[in-house]
Amino acid sequence: QVQLVQSGAEVKKPGASVKVSCKASGYPFxxxxxxxxxxxxxxxxxxxxxxxxxxxxxxxxxxxxxxxTMTTDTSTSTAYMELRSLxxxxxxxxxxxxxxxxxxxxxxxxxxxxxxxxxKGTTVTVSS
Amino acid sequence: xxxxxxxxSSLSASVRDRVTITCRASQSIGSYLNWYQQKPVKAxxxxxxxxxxxxxxxxxxxxxSGSGTDFTLTISSLQPEDFATYYCQxxxxxxxxxxxxxxxxxx
Numbered sequence: 001q002v003q004l005v006q007s008g009a010e011v012k013k014p015g016a017s018v019k020v021s022c023k024a025s026g027y028p029f030x031x032x033x034x035x036x037x038x039x040x041x042x043x044x045x046x047x048x049x050x051x052x053x054x055x056x057x058x059x060x061x062x063x064x065x066x067x068x069t070m071t072t073d074t075s076t077s078t079a080y081m082e083l084r085s086l087x088x089x090x091x092x093x094x095x096x097x098x099x100x101x102x103x104x105x106x107x108x109x110x111x112x113x114x115x116x117x118x119x120k121g122t123t124v125t126v127s128s
Numbered sequence: 129x130x131x132x133x134x135x136x137s138s139l140s141a142s143v144r145d146r147v148t149i150t151c152r153a154s155q156s157i158g159s160y161l162n163w164y165q166q167k168p169v170k171a172x173x174x175x176x177x178x179x180x181x182x183x184x185x186x187x188x189x190x191x192x193s194g195s196g197t198d199f200t201l202t203i204s205s206l207q208p209e210d211f212a213t214y215y216c217q218x219x220x221x222x223x224x225x226x227x228x229x230x231x232x233x234x235x
Contacts, residue, residue, distance in 0.1 A: 035224070037172075045164075045172065045215055047224040061223045095171055102178060104159055113219040114162040114177035121171055 002026035004034075004096050004119035011125045012086050019082040020122045022096030029077035030054045033099040035115055036070065036081045038092040046092075050099055051079060086126045093121040130154050130218050134227035140235040147203040149230045151216035156196045160220035163192055163201045166229075167212045175214075176201065206232070 007021040022034060036048040049060035051070040058070050069082045079096055097115035104112050131154035141147050151161065159179040164172040174183045176192035179199060189204040203210055211234055216227040 044229045045166075045217070045226040047217075047226070050222075059222050097172075100177075102181075104178060109158075112160050112178045113224075114174060115164075115172070115217075116174050116177070116183065118171040118173070 002098070002117050004098065004117055006096060006119040006122045009123040009125070011127065014086055014088060014126055014128055016086050017082060017084040018086060018124050019080055020094050020124070022079040022081070022119050024077045024079070024098070027098075030074055032101075033113070034070075034072070034079040035097045035099045037095045037097060037115070039095070040089070040092040048081065048094070053079065083124075088126050091124065091126045093123050095119055095121045129223055130157060130221060130225050132216055132218055132225050132227040134216055134230050136230060137228065138231040138233060140233050141206050142235045143206055143208060145206045147206050147232060149201045149214055151199045151201070151227050153197045153218055157218045157220035159195050160218055161194070161199050162217045162219060164215045164217065165212045166215065172215065
């Protein structure tokens, strides 16, 4: 079955970096982008960005530009999200999700993406 | 960025009640609207995509409607397992944005 398995919880000090992995299985990895979403304690969902598993193109949330890098390793069907210069407000659960899509008629429309399969989440705690 | 506003932020309802959650976009997003359900300490689960398409495996008591700026998620007969937080999300343009969530609690 289609699944995304994420790496384990991390505890980091302010200013450090963290790299979270997301290993995909059960589908052609390069066929769909991987999106990352985070959720601070007691808060709502925040989109972090996405990466095309086909060509590595990325799109990041502007508030994280310069601190976040998403990559993929197609040989292992794994996506990675690295966040640098960590701050206390980066403390959150980080989810990866497959970005599936359909075409909305007329066919000239851009595809409608939606996150249909999610990893269980990786807790990143930033604390001195 | 497109702002997504859900209402209400929370509601109390009883089993078998009909529940409606609304989501408004700050600009027209066509049908590029998805709905997710999240239970405590669990990952979100896709319910509805493209405003009104039911994700495979999701019970038919869930339905979505709307286009443009106004959207609705309806649970026709609330079940015990439906008590959760619901989020709308637009994929019309990046950054993808979520509503603030609607928590559905037991009355």
